[in-house]
Amino acid sequence: MSAAWKNLIAGGVVLVAASAYPLTLIEREWRAGAQFAANFSIQPEYNENTEELNGHKIVVTDAFLKGQFKPEDQVSAPVKIFIDGKDVSDPSVVEIRPYYRGANRYHGWVVMTRLLDKKSGQKCIVVGERTLGDTLTGGKRAVQPGTEFRLLLVDANGTTKEERFSLDERASPLYREIFVRFLYPQSIGFYSSVLDVWPTLIYPILYPMVTGAGGFLMIAAGVGGRLLRAK
Amino acid sequence: MRNSLRLLFETMLIPAIPGEAVITQPQQQYKLRVNVPITFSAFIPDNNIDAPPSFVTYAYCDFNPCIYQGDNRDFTPTGTTYRVRQQITLVPADPAQPLGFLAGTTANLVQPSALYDKLTSIGLDGNLTQEALADTVLGDTVLKIAVGTAGTSSMNVATTRAAPRAMQVELSGNVTNPIPFFACNITWDLTVIADGTSKSSPIYEISGKRGEYPAYDMSIGVQYLQLYDPRPLGRTGFSLCAPTEPISQSGALQ
Numbered sequence: 001m002s003a004a005w006k007n008l009i010a011g012g013v014v015l016v017a018a019s020a021y022p023l024t025l026i027e028r029e030w031r032a033g034a035q036f037a038a039n040f041s042i043q044p045e046y047n048e049n050t051e052e053l054n055g056h057k058i059v060v061t062d063a064f065l066k067g068q069f070k071p072e073d074q075v076s077a078p079v080k081i082f083i084d085g086k087d088v089s090d091p092s093v094v095e096i097r098p099y100y101r102g103a104n105r106y107h108g109w110v111v112m113t114r115l116l117d118k119k120s121g122q123k124c125i126v127v128g129e130r131t132l133g134d135t136l137t138g139g140k141r142a143v144q145p146g147t148e149f150r151l152l153l154v155d156a157n158g159t160t161k162e163e164r165f166s167l168d169e170r171a172s173p174l175y176r177e178i179f180v181r182f183l184y185p186q187s188i189g190f191y192s193s194v195l196d197v198w199p200t201l202i203y204p205i206l207y208p209m210v211t212g213a214g215g216f217l218m219i220a221a222g223v224g225g226r227l228l229r230a231k
Numbered sequence: 232m233r234n235s236l237r238l239l240f241e242t243m244l245i246p247a248i249p250g251e252a253v254i255t256q257p258q259q260q261y262k263l264r265v266n267v268p269i270t271f272s273a274f275i276p277d278n279n280i281d282a283p284p285s286f287v288t289y290a291y292c293d294f295n296p297c298i299y300q301g302d303n304r305d306f307t308p309t310g311t312t313y314r315v316r317q318q319i320t321l322v323p324a325d326p327a328q329p330l331g332f333l334a335g336t337t338a339n340l341v342q343p344s345a346l347y348d349k350l351t352s353i354g355l356d357g358n359l360t361q362e363a364l365a366d367t368v369l370g371d372t373v374l375k376i377a378v379g380t381a382g383t384s385s386m387n388v389a390t391t392r393a394a395p396r397a398m399q400v401e402l403s404g405n406v407t408n409p410i411p412f413f414a415c416n417i418t419w420d421l422t423v424i425a426d427g428t429s430k431s432s433p434i435y436e437i438s439g440k441r442g443e444y445p446a447y448d449m450s451i452g453v454q455y456l457q458l459y460d461p462r463p464l465g466r467t468g469f470s471l472c473a474p475t476e477p478i479s480q481s482g483a484l485q
Contacts, residue, residue: 033465042463046306071311095356104307108278108358113463132356147357181462185278185357186298193281195469198299201413203283204469 002229009222015215019208025194026204032190036174042126044113044182046103051112051125056158058083058125060110064098071099076136079110081127081152083160090150092131111182115153115175127152128179131164149183151176266333267321267425267452267484271402272313273417275301275445276460278358280468282346287412289346291372296349299408300359302342306448308455314417314445315381315406316340319388323398324427331398332390339386339404346377346410379409397426401439415471418442423451425484433484441478443470452485 045051049060059082064075075096080089094109103111111128129150136142149170151163163176170177171190180188187196199205278301284293291297302312320336322328351373352363366374386404393399402421408414421439435451437458443466447458458478461470 036465044460044463046457071309100307100309102307103305104310107276107303107305178463178465181465182276185303186353187275187277187280187301187467189467190465195467197281197283198408198411198468199415199472200283200285200411202286205472 005222005226008218012215012218015211019212022208023212025192029189029195040175041116042113053125054156062096069099090131108185124153124155128183130183265325270318270450272316273447274313277301278303285411298347298349300345306457317388317402321398321425323425324396331392337388339383341381343378343380347375348373381406381409396428399424435484436481438479440475443473
């Protein structure tokens with residue numbers, strides 16, 4: 001093998017090796033996303049904080065429905081969640097935008113959506129909540145470290161299932177992560193944030209995509225050239 | 232005068248916005264307003280989004296975690312934050328307005344982009360802190376590092392009369408993130424038709440294409456439309472580099 005072919009292959013191996021890890025992470029995110037899309041679909045409720053499924057009513061509310069508020073106002077308080085009139089609220093404090101109705105009122109803290117399991121055809125309503133365990137001290141939110149999430153899944157029979165999980169447990173089962181997208185203030189993926197960036201020329205275009213593809217081509221050209229030369 | 236108009240509107244059971252006239256005809260529930268304001272916006276729902284290395288502009292962020300500020304809101308007709316926004320007020324059925332839109336109502340708007348050091352700018356709850364938002368010392372390595380405002384030269388609002396009582400407006404743009412050397416763009420090219428041909432049931436039609444990120448909304452007349460949300464589909468900032476997708480929506484214009 002001539003030195004030129006060897007150098008080409010070696011250069012390709014270096015590029016592929018350097019690009020392999022982020023490419024693996026990207027591929028895993030894409031695979032998880034495709035798996036979610038094949039199995040589930042969700043439909044958020046943007047306009048109301050009330051949902052009904054098969055006669056079962058789910059209401060998310062708070063103590064600031066009356067009063068004069070400005071768009072920039074925020075208040076710290078727990079939200080109240082009622083399922084068929086039964087209080088299933090968590091005492092954790094969230095940020096409420098009392099001026100707004102609908103999804104923007106609890107943006108980043110509470111979300112209400114419909115979840116469809118495409119395989120079984122079952123529908124349910126999901127209320128997701130970010131529960132930091134924060135408390136009110138002198139009217140101000142005392143922030144606790146750590147982020148936890150709570151999902152209330154209400155099926156067509158009115159049966160309610162509660163899931164509590166940490167940020168690290170967001171991808172199992174997969175649907176959890178899609179709710180976390182509504183509840184976590186930063187764009188975040190299933191297993192990593194490798195796709196959750198504002199893309200630039202350097203990342204992810206030049207690195208790892210171009211470097212990975214270029215390295216692969218260099219290896220192929222080097223091996224191909226060597227084989228042709230041998231013939 | 233305003234009170235008289237309000238009384239007239241209430242009497243005719245037509246929803247009214249103070250100061251806005253409504254075309255009415257006897258014995259018909261003709262709903263088309265003289266003015267059809269349109270506001271289209273693209274916004275990042277998250278509070279913040281990661282900023283990858285660019286190796287050209289801010290060296291600190293090439294080796295340390297940095298973030299861009301998002302618009303931190305959900306779909307709402309009164310949303311005040313956005314990346315880009317286009318506005319125009321059509322008057323499709325007013326013979327006194329031969330242009331079909333009100334002069335001076337066309338606007339191409341962008342809000343500034345801001346880059347922050349992640350370690351010093353994020354609070355325990357994951358949001359940008361008030362201290363970071365208020366930071367005015369730029370070019371350093373703590374809190375807010377840089378601010379930039381994208382150009383509006385690629386944004387276009389073009390009107391044509393589609394029919395005697397229908398106006399068509401093309402809303403388009405290809406706006407980049409102004410802070411890094413090169414970034415994938417927010418892209419859209421929409422055609423909106425406000426059609427008052429049918430006096431009893433005026434309609435709107437939206438067609439064209441838009442990028443897979445960020446979220447898009449539109450107010451047309453008094454209606455608010457959630458055009459596209461990337462979150463249920465698991466789409467992220469990475470999707471800014473993806474090809475555009477078709478969009479098609481229509482309904483009654485009120």
